[in-house]
Amino acid sequence: MDKKDTDKIMTNDFPRREFIKNASLATLGTLLGGKIVFAESFPKGLIPEALLLEESPFTISGKNNGLIVLNDRPINAETPPHLLDPNVTPNDIMFVRNNGIPPKEVNVNKWTLTIEGESAEQTKTYTIADLKSKFKEYTYQLTLECGGNGRSEFTPPAKGNQWTTGAVACPNWTGVKLKDVLKDVGIKSNAVYIGYYGKDTHLSEDPTKVVISRGVPIEKAMEDEALIAWSMNGEEIPYMNGAPLRLVIGGWPASTSGKWLSKIVIRDKVHDGPKMGGKSYRIPKNGIAPGTKVPDEDYEIIESMPVKSLITFPKTGAIVKANQEFEVRGHAWAGDLEVKAVDVSIDFGSSWISCSVTKPVNRLAWQHFSTKITLPESGYYEIWARATDIQGKSQPMVLPGWNPKGYLNNACHRIAIKRL
Amino acid sequence: MVKLSDKEKDALKQINSKLTNLIIVLVLFLGGVRLMLYPPTFLENSSQQIVKEEIDPELIEQGIHVASGLIAAEGYELVNQNCGNCHSYKLVTQNRNTKEGWLETIRWMQETQKLWDLGENEDPLLNYLSTNYGPEETGRRKQLVVTEWYQLN
Numbered sequence: 367m368d369k370k371d372t373d374k375i376m377t378n379d380f381p382r383r384e385f386i387k388n389a390s391l392a393t394l395g396t397l398l399g400g401k402i403v404f405a406e407s408f409p410k411g412l413i414p415e416a417l418l419l420e421e422s423p424f425t426i427s428g429k430n431n432g433l434i435v436l437n438d439r440p441i442n443a444e445t446p447p448h449l450l451d452p453n454v455t456p457n458d459i460m461f462v463r464n465n466g467i468p469p470k471e472v473n474v475n476k477w478t479l480t481i482e483g484e485s486a487e488q489t490k491t492y493t494i495a496d497l498k499s500k501f502k503e504y505t506y507q508l509t510l511e512c513g514g515n516g517r518s519e520f521t522p523p524a525k526g527n528q529w530t531t532g533a534v535a536c537p538n539w540t541g542v543k544l545k546d547v548l549k550d551v552g553i554k555s556n557a558v559y560i561g562y563y564g565k566d567t568h569l570s571e572d573p574t575k576v577v578i579s580r581g582v583p584i585e586k587a588m589e590d591e592a593l594i595a596w597s598m599n600g601e602e603i604p605y606m607n608g609a610p611l612r613l614v615i616g617g618w619p620a621s622t623s624g625k626w627l628s629k630i631v632i633r634d635k636v637h638d639g640p641k642m643g644g645k646s647y648r649i650p651k652n653g654i655a656p657g658t659k660v661p662d663e664d665y666e667i668i669e670s671m672p673v674k675s676l677i678t679f680p681k682t683g684a685i686v687k688a689n690q691e692f693e694v695r696g697h698a699w700a701g702d703l704e705v706k707a708v709d710v711s712i713d714f715g716s717s718w719i720s721c722s723v724t725k726p727v728n729r730l731a732w733q734h735f736s737t738k739i740t741l742p743e744s745g746y747y748e749i750w751a752r753a754t755d756i757q758g759k760s761q762p763m764v765l766p767g768w769n770p771k772g773y774l775n776n777a778c779h780r781i782a783i784k785r786l
Numbered sequence: 787m788v789k790l791s792d793k794e795k796d797a798l799k800q801i802n803s804k805l806t807n808l809i810i811v812l813v814l815f816l817g818g819v820r821l822m823l824y825p826p827t828f829l830e831n832s833s834q835q836i837v838k839e840e841i842d843p844e845l846i847e848q849g850i851h852v853a854s855g856l857i858a859a860e861g862y863e864l865v866n867q868n869c870g871n872c873h874s875y876k877l878v879t880q881n882r883n884t885k886e887g888w889l890e891t892i893r894w895m896q897e898t899q900k901l902w903d904l905g906e907n908e909d910p911l912l913n914y915l916s917t918n919y920g921p922e923e924t925g926r927r928k929q930l931v932v933t934e935w936y937q938l939n
Contacts, residue, residue, distance in 0.1 A: 436880060528880045570872055575900075684936060
């Protein structure tokens with residue numbers, strides 16, 4: 367391995383197991399600061415087998431240990447509600463949702479983004495430096511929530527990662543407007559949709575298989591807040607969240623915000639990449655009884671996410687003293703819409719207390735609610751939070767309509783409290 | 787100065803070179819040990835951390851096959867043989883479904899994820915999954931489960 371390659375690995379995240387597996391003794395020598403002279407006689411037990419074990423506990427690069435790992439291949443992890451308390455989600459707190467294996471090498475200087483497709487006037491390729499120099503930079507705080515957030519509550523159960531409440535985040539994203547780049551390439555008048563492709567690879571390790579390639583209608587892509595982002599909260603995007611380049615389409619299922627972004631296609635029809643069809647990120651057009659089978663053609667693509675809120679303080683399980691006043695606070699968001707009101711209940715929804723709610727810092731950013739509560743007598747309580755969007759739609763107290771893949775559970779969030 | 791014969795010189799050279807080799811191997815070995823104990827920071831940046839000890843692939847504790855986390859009931863070996871190649875066993879253990887539901891998942895994986903034909907193993911595999919990872923009726927809302935009560939200050 368020459369010096370240049372070593373530099374590349376050292377400046378980029380690199381899955382350790384892969385690294386150890388691929389490392390020759392010469393590579394190890396480079397790491398140790400010298401060539402290994404007697405590679406043949408080097409002790410065989412130097413790399414313990416345990417390093418290579420498949421099913422082993424681990425933490426995720428750049429992520430808080432408090433994240434709950436749902437799945438370690440592909441890596442998927444969610445954030446417990448109390449860790450989401452900051453108004454702007456820190457980098458190490460944001461959930462991780464992977465459909466495949468993240469790219470093994472991320473070289474920021476060589477990374478390119480190509481725009482093409484039937485409805486593109488031309489094919490054009492940009493480096494990240496090109497994007498930074500050619501287009502104006504913008505920063506927006508944008509809410510990303512996995513379409514399957516809350517899936518774990520549905521019965522009959524829906525297959526997939528069993529997210530509870532933690533597949534949501536709202537950090538600051540910096541990049542260029544998707545529409546500025548699309549316009550620079552040229553959009554034909556027949557454009558209908560955009561689709562993305564990323565550099566992650568398929569779980570089956572078949573290099574010809576695309577992991578996921580979703581997108582949004584051209585109108586959504588042309589919104590001011592749709593970004594091609596290279597930065598999160600002023601820092602590099604965490605490797606697991608799509609560094610060095612990703613789409614950020616606030617308010618829609620986060621699967622529309624492609625990670626490790628390398629290509630965008632401007633389509634003259636609804637994009638048909640993997641996970642655009644079938645039951646993926648789609649729900650039955652008409653309401654169905656729980657457990658009903660629905661033919662694929664009767665599904666529609668999920669667009670805006672529904673109104674929802676999360677109590678981030680106190681953490682569930684709090685014990686308060688008699689007459690102790692405490693703050694209840696959290697965030698609320700409503701897909702493409704704004705949140706009009708948030709109410710909390712301490713009596714299982716019999717009565718509601720109106721909270722103060724902030725305005726969003728920009729469109730598609732979550733809002734913050736808070737109120738002060740004193741519990742009237744000793745005993746067990748649940749605090750429920752219910753947000754209402756500007757069109758008057760509120761979160762349901764019980765599970766919303768069942769759907770086969772368990773999407774869009776926006777039932778009110780609840781925490782348990784005891785008063786002494 | 788003592789004059790050495792060519793033979794003696796050769797012997798000394800050999801000792802010298804053997805000593806050097808020994809020192810190099812020792813230094814490399816210690817370096818290797820250091821690498822394991824205190825990994826360089828760029829390795830810390832990696833996506834996956836390391837287990838401290840090797841897990842015995844045969845070990846079963848409290849009815850759980852430790853290496854995979856699967857319930858060690860009749861047929862779990864079939865899951866080990868067929869399901870761990872592409873994805874984590876966590877994707878199995880966190881899901882619940884009926885026999886029919888698990889079959890649907892298997893068909894989906896065969897159609898889109900390159901899962902092979904399970905042949906005569908399919909039925910016992912489905913029985914294992916639906917018996918040990920069958921659906922629980924939780925109604926329209928689950929009870930809240932608090933793992934840790936704490937004093938709020």
